[in-house]
Amino acid sequence: MATVLYITAHPNDHQASYSMAVGKEFIEAYREANPGDEVIYLDLYKLNIPHIDADVFSGWGKLRSGSDFNALSADEKAKVARLGEIVDQYISADKYVFVSPMWNFSFPPILKAYIDAICVAGKTFKYTEQGPVGLLNNKKAVHIQASGGVYSEGPAAGFESGHSYLKKIMQFTGVPSFEGIFVEGMAAMPDKADEIKANAIVKAKEVAKRF
Secondary structure (H helix, E strand, O other), X not given: OOEEEEEEOOOOOOOOOHHHHHHHHHHHHHXXXXXXXXXXXXXXXXXXXXXXXXXXXXXXXHHHOOOXXXXXXXXXXXXXXXXXXXXXXXXXXXXXXEEEEOEOOEOOHHHHHHHHHHOOEOOOEEEEOOEEEEOOOOOEEEEEEEEOOOOOOOOOHHHOOOHHHHHHHHHHOOOOEEEEEEEEOOOOOHHHHHHHHHHHHHHHHHHHHHO
16 A cells, blocks of 8 residues: 655645646546555645744754754754654655646745755755765655646746756655646636646546556
């Protein structure tokens, strides 16, 4: 049995969001094809995801210097412990499904906060004499991204930095399999919005069945 983290980074639900609508169809198709797997739903907008701030750096510094966890301040304890929970849950999963819109050529900042929480030396990657090496070699991931324009290809492709950044993170942490499902062009071609969404759902279901 595999464990799947279904990670959504959108303030709206599937009725108001193209990415969430396609994501919903993807995960339902996946569950149908893999009824024995566990799917854990992570709505990043409803989770406590500490930002890497002064408390976190201070707490980490104390621990690295040999201090006991109880020597940390209350804020340091809460933030450092929570960040540890997030990365441990991430490591324990087998597959990752990221769902996000494109905002200003990237993704919502809450997803960046989550990525900061799971990129931890010694857990998802390690430093070696040859450079950093990813440790998640037996995982796989997919990213569902919606955008009003077309950015996965064509003249505007160079502006896209959401999916491409997540791809770098997957490579950095050693995830060998990463695929993108793009729902794009609805604002540029409003008369084709329903068709674009329907085609993306078809692809999402196909990917889900072999994911």
